[in-house]
Amino acid sequence: MVPSTKSSPVKSPLSSPEASTSSARTSPVSNSIASASLEGQSEQLSEQIKPAAVEEESKTSIDSEEDDKPLSSRLRMKPKPQKKTSSLVSGKRPLDEANVSKQSSVKRPKVSESSTSAKNKQVSAKKEAKEEEDDYFITIADRAKKVGSDNKSSVALTKPKKVTKVGSSSIKKTIKKDKKGSNFSKYSKSTKVAPSSNDGQEKWATLVHNGVIFPPPYKPHGVKMLYNGEPANLTPEQEEVATMYALMKDTEYVQKKTFRNNFWNDWQKLLGKRHVIQKLDACDYTPIYDWYQNEKEKKKQLSKEDKKALQEEKLKQEEKYMWAIVDGVKEKVGNFRVEPPGLFRGRGEHPKLGKLKRRIRPSDVTINIGKDAPIPECPIPGESWKEVRHDNMVTWLAFWNDPINQKLFKYVFLSPSSSLKGQSDKEKYEKARMLKDYIGNIRAAYTKDFTSKDGAKRQIAVATYLIDKLALRAGNEKEDDEADTVGCCTLKVENVQAIAPNSLEFNFLGKDSIRYENTVEVEVPVYKAIIQFQAGKRGNDDLFDKLDTSKLNAHLKELMPGLTAKVFRTYNASITLDNILNKETREGDVSEKLVVYQHANKEVAIICNHQRTVSKSHDAQMSKLMEKIGGLQGTLKELKTDLDRVRKGKPPLEDANGKRKRNLTPEALEKKIANTTEKIEKMEADMRTKEDLKTVALGTSKTNYLDPRITVAWCKRHEVPLEKIFNKFLLEKFAWAMDVDFDFRF
DNA sequence: GCAACCACTTAGGACCCGGTAA
DNA sequence: TTACCGGGTCCTAAGTGGTTGC
Structure with missing residues (x-):
């Protein structure tokens, strides 16, 4: 991991605890699902719906033929997933001291044994990786031919229950570096992971790490801010918090009343009642702001060597915290840096905006580490950890209470590239793939319930439909001290407007206070049901008053083992990518294929409502491009x-200067015309893409929703270098997906 | 049945840095 | 040489969903 070069300008030794588009969105759902005749359907909700593929091996899709059959013939009893019993291996953090050892009383065992075994395992892992690499000796195209003849890709497309052999040895032997020298397995990680990391199971056997690193103590700068135009004296603690505020001068936060009020309340506690500073409005933080800009500039002006030296120094300090050894394998730690103090930057209209996030000390931090591992030395002399635990039912290495909301915790986890995270990532996508086999019957079941006499059932059906069709989030209840955002189950009456004959207009703030605006045509029974749910209610009342996420998920679990609302998002995102890639990819050069990928990625981002703010320079950039195109068009005309x-x-x-131009042959002029035309076309395409994507965030879906195996397999099939799509971070994160068969379909 | 608690995933924005056009 | 831009990295907020205890 490249260490951050960001400086933490505001650090304080505070200790007081509380001083502390309506765009035409692509619907992933076919409209055919409403027509099913469901006469005779059993009302047994406790039955799990068996995947269509299991019932009818030859059936390839969730089409109406199946839906037309009586549900009794489509539903079969499936054993309920075993309820987890709370026994010795409870996944919960124990409240008592049984699993806790106080730092002072813990004897430090020698590290040698585990580290030796770690080394051995790493050596053997490396050896395996090398052996795998040596096996690649046939071109991708040859491999495609070979595997294609052995295992027709149409089979993969038509048999929904096909189990994909990730990294099967037969395939590996046919892989070779492609023409461009990019081979996928160089990114794959030969890790030995437990078959499942389900809850209620041990996550690791041995865990060694060095704890966390704290931000350096606050260094007072002594620059005086002004109060009523006069320099004001501040203690280092007061100055630190004033500096936090001063540095936010250019942000929108300081425009918000909540932010200013919360900051003032917390800062005033530090100033004390009798301080000369009595109101925020009379404060002028400019001297501190200017000082900081100056410091920043000085830093920028440092020579390359000095910058490098600083970076190396930081790396040296942090190196030991960057790694953990999990079951003998060296793994990256994610967020090993304790969050520095600052002013709370919540999203949207968060009621706690601007509150002081006090400094976290070792006495706030609980460490989780293997029983036999040495307890990390506390990096601040004279202080000690709050607690040391040895809980292998969880994956966190450390946690502390969130100073803004004491009920919440901040965890230190392994990096997304670790085997532990990779394993759970893979399980997530496997679950979403499983939904593919159930979705037909699930859709038929909720369609039937649109008109159920049972109001709760009707609400569950409509909510599930919205989650499926619009990829809405579940929508847990929120506390009063959080931003007022909603998901499906918490939609208010005012968030949905029925537009005759059968459209719904959604308008609400979702996660991160990102607005969801979408008008969508829905099944007529859904439309009618929504109107009915709204009847007699006020705008701020719950649309789904008989429903919450627990009830919804409990119902979903009856339909498919492990099914929850969020699985639909993963499923719809991944299946959309898979479908578009396979439908739209044509023979051609890599850049054309990348356009197809980006288009698919964009569609998914729109479905998931992944937005970003338009960059400040967007308009200027567009104008510049327009200007350039205009110039080129002039040249073209002349030519x-x-x-x-x-x-x-x-x-x-x-x-233009009145000078005689060089005589060119018609061929040379034609060539120039072709080049200029190509340039213009490229620029116009760039412009369209830029405008198209100005509010769309593509990264979120790539990182969290798109099964990487779809991408890897597609790259293999179409000889697209994976590095064109996955950056370093994603290549590492998705190491588990690299050995997928080239004919993998989601 | 429900609220509280806990552990984990998902999310957008800030900031940095290197490549490239002017 | 400088300015600009875009991608990468880091940060941490904000979700989801399981479990527990009353």
């Missing part, structure tokens, strides 16, 4: 005129 004249035996026209 065409010249060609015309040359063909008629006349000399070319004079240029």
